[in-house]
Amino acid sequence: MxxxxxxxxxxxxxxxxxxxxxxxxxxxxxxxxxxxxxxxxxxxxxRGVIRGAHAEIDQASIGRPLQAMISVRLRPHARGELSAFAQAMTTLPEVLNVYFLAGADDFLIHVATAGSEELREFVLNHLSGTRDVAMTETSLIFEHLRGRAAEPDSVRRRSPR
Structure with missing residues (x-):
């Protein structure tokens, strides 16, 4: 920290x-x-405290009104490919965020598409239709509310030098 x-x-x-x-x-x-x-x-x-500044885009206004979170579990033989899988996901235009998880699922992929047909095609072509993916579960996002920004926990008084 x-x-x-x-x-x-x-x-x-x-x-x-x-x-x-x-x-x-x-x-x-x-x-x-x-x-x-x-x-x-x-x-x-x-120091890596600030990693970037980003514009928050209304996906519906740019033609991608349907958002979903897709849980992904990779097959046991693909465990060595976790990083490569995550990097490949970030290159896809539908993908907004990729989260690497602890627990039963390996990833949570946040996507935005033009509609349900495009979402279906994304899941088929990039996830369930690939040999490394064992399971997917798609949850549609009805509304996104941004939480309050976290307060920095690591505030410490520096000793005088």
Whole structure:
């Protein structure tokens, strides 16, 4: 776990709320100079605390109104291919997210398609129709509500040097 001081934690909190904040606005909100803020944000990226900033797209508005979560279990002979399977999934245009799981299922794949026929074709062509996949279970998503951003747990006071 990466240690965050109170200022870094405040930066993370603000960027979780709105990743599009201009640096000068972010600096004012956390009470530091813009140049200091820029350096701290760059450091948070370099340390892997911030991995990216993404636009949340309304899938229906771009022609993909049907979303689903597909549980996938690979066959025992394919256990050595978990990483390759996950990487292959991320290259498919229907795939929004790939989650590697503990438990009975190996993956949860979040997809968006134009309709039920496209969803069926995706499952057949890329999952159940392949030799490495033992089982799939598809759950349609009726509504997605985003939760509140998590507060950083690793806020620690740094000892004076």
């Amino acid at each position: 990466v240690e965050l001081d109170p200022i870094d934690a405040a930066i993370v909190r603000e960027l979780q709320r709105d990743a599009r904040l201009a640096n000068n606005v972010l600096a004012a909100r956390v009470g530091i100079a813009p140049s200091t803020c820029h350096g701290r944000v760059r450091s948070l990226f370099e």
